[in-house]
Amino acid sequence: MSVAAKLAGGIPQSLLDELQAQGGHDAAELAHSLSHLPRALEVQPRASVLAMPEYHPPLASRDLLRLDFNENTVAPSPRVLAKLQSLTAEGLTIYPERGHGDAAAAAYFGLEPDEVLLTNGVDEGIHLLACAFLDAHDEVVINTPSFFMYDVSCSMQTQKIVRVQSGDDLSFPFERMMASLTPQTKMVLLATPNNPTGATVSREHILAIAAAAPQAVIFVDEAYFHFFGETVMRDIPAVKNIIIGRTFSKAYGLANLRLGMLAGNARLINFLKKVASPYNVNGVALEVLPEALADEEYLNGYVKAIHEGRERIQQSLKSWGVRTWPSASNFVLMDIGPRHKELVTRMREHGVLLRDRSADPGCDGYVRITVGVADQVTKGLDALRAVFDEMQWTPAESISAQGRSSGEEREYE
Numbered sequence: 001m002s003v004a005a006k007l008a009g010g011i012p013q014s015l016l017d018e019l020q021a022q023g024g025h026d027a028a029e030l031a032h033s034l035s036h037l038p039r040a041l042e043v044q045p046r047a048s049v050l051a052m053p054e055y056h057p058p059l060a061s062r063d064l065l066r067l068d069f070n071e072n073t074v075a076p077s078p079r080v081l082a083k084l085q086s087l088t089a090e091g092l093t094i095y096p097e098r099g100h101g102d103a104a105a106a107a108y109f110g111l112e113p114d115e116v117l118l119t120n121g122v123d124e125g126i127h128l129l130a131c132a133f134l135d136a137h138d139e140v141v142i143n144t145p146s147f148f149m150y151d152v153s154c155s156m157q158t159q160k161i162v163r164v165q166s167g168d169d170l171s172f173p174f175e176r177m178m179a180s181l182t183p184q185t186k187m188v189l190l191a192t193p194n195n196p197t198g199a200t201v202s203r204e205h206i207l208a209i210a211a212a213a214p215q216a217v218i219f220v221d222e223a224y225f226h227f228f229g230e231t232v233m234r235d236i237p238a239v240k241n242i243i244i245g246r247t248f249s250k251a252y253g254l255a256n257l258r259l260g261m262l263a264g265n266a267r268l269i270n271f272l273k274k275v276a277s278p279y280n281v282n283g284v285a286l287e288v289l290p291e292a293l294a295d296e297e298y299l300n301g302y303v304k305a306i307h308e309g310r311e312r313i314q315q316s317l318k319s320w321g322v323r324t325w326p327s328a329s330n331f332v333l334m335d336i337g338p339r340h341k342e343l344v345t346r347m348r349e350h351g352v353l354l355r356d357r358s359a360d361p362g363c364d365g366y367v368r369i370t371v372g373v374a375d376q377v378t379k380g381l382d383a384l385r386a387v388f389d390e391m392q393w394t395p396a397e398s399i400s401a402q403g404r405s406s407g408e409e410r411e412y413e
């Protein structure tokens with residue numbers, strides 16, 4: 001291809017950038033001359049993709065005590081580990097066969113197989129919900145602060161996201177959620193327990209929202225169900241517009257295998273199946289799923305340890321004058337105040353990872369700690385006490401003690 005033909009579409013910006021980066025008189029002069037020529041047309045994504053917020057997951061360096069992402073902090077059930085050992089090399093060469101996995105999950109939850117869709121984590125479930133149900137003119141109602149992926153996936157489809165902010169007590173703002181429903185509301189996303197607050201939504205409130213917006217999908221995210229114990233799973237036959245999300249990343253300890261589930265009315269689940277890719281869940285996850293579900297003894301033991309740890313964390317923080325919020329989950333939110341970043345950095349130096357939630361709407365100055373098992377709770381609390389002492393932190397610098405509101409809305413991380 002001739003040089004003229006190569007440049008027919010214009011000068012690529014990358015070439016100009018390269019010349020600028022080389023520096024020197026010649027490069028600068030050439031870049032200047034070329035910059036007068038027409039620019040290459042660049043591929044642009046859909047407008048809504050340009051406008052979407054981005055989620056930044058941790059990519060490395062979490063080889064410390066992981067009290068930051070609310071995962072199981074120990075290991076999955078020994079039955080899962082035994083099953084993993086039994087997998088064969090040839091098994092890895094076969095496309096995943098999902099039938100038995102869907103059937104096992106459905107049977108466990110007392111549902112029909114067509115009322116269940118296994119997903120690549122609840123993250124993918126949220127993505128599929130947005131793809132299957134949202135058009136650009138549809139409204140979505142979200143309670144903030146909540147799980148950031150709701151914003152990410154929904155804003156890929158529509159800009160009409162109505163965010164209903166919780167008040168200072170961070171409880172679920174039921175009346176204001178109800179008031180924000182309109183005939184255009186197509187989806188309402190509810191996390192119970194909510195992340196990062198630990199607040200819950202009662203069954204009565206979920207059913208009232210579902211009844212008030214029959215044209216909308218009501219997504220009930222029960223990712224942290226095990227640490228709370230209440231569910232609307234049994235309401236699926238009667239309530240046609242709820243879809244429940246469950247994850248195997250938290251209590252079950254399978255975050256690395258990416259396994260989640262959506263459950264709801266078969267008609268809605270069928271739309272989700274249409275937009276899901278055929279092999280969205282890997283075969284290893286499908287193999288271990290029945291073992292994970294069957295080992296209730298393991299699960300109950302882990303949940304009991306988390307309940308005890310949560311109580312210890314709440315009590316210690318209370319005795320140190322740190323404001324927290326009631327949590328029905330495996331984490332506790334703390335009001336640290338303006339030095340929230342410093343606290344997280346110093347905790348890392350003490351070998352403990354925490355999650356700074358300051359950028360969440362209404363959470364300025366707040367830091368979240370995941371509850372682990374007993375010795376991890378001890379290590380986390382010892383490190384926290386040491387860091388408070390090093391920083392000479394006092395409760396007087398927390399957001400609530402200063403009488404300030406952390407309600408100012410900012411961009412998420």
Ligand SMILES: Cc1ncc(COP(=O)(O)O)c(C=O)c1O
Nearest residue numbers: 121122123147195223247249260
């Ligand atoms: C409320 C909530 N829903 C869903 C998820 C994602 O779960 P998964 O690992 O199954 O994608 C999280 C993860 O932190 C969460 O906090």
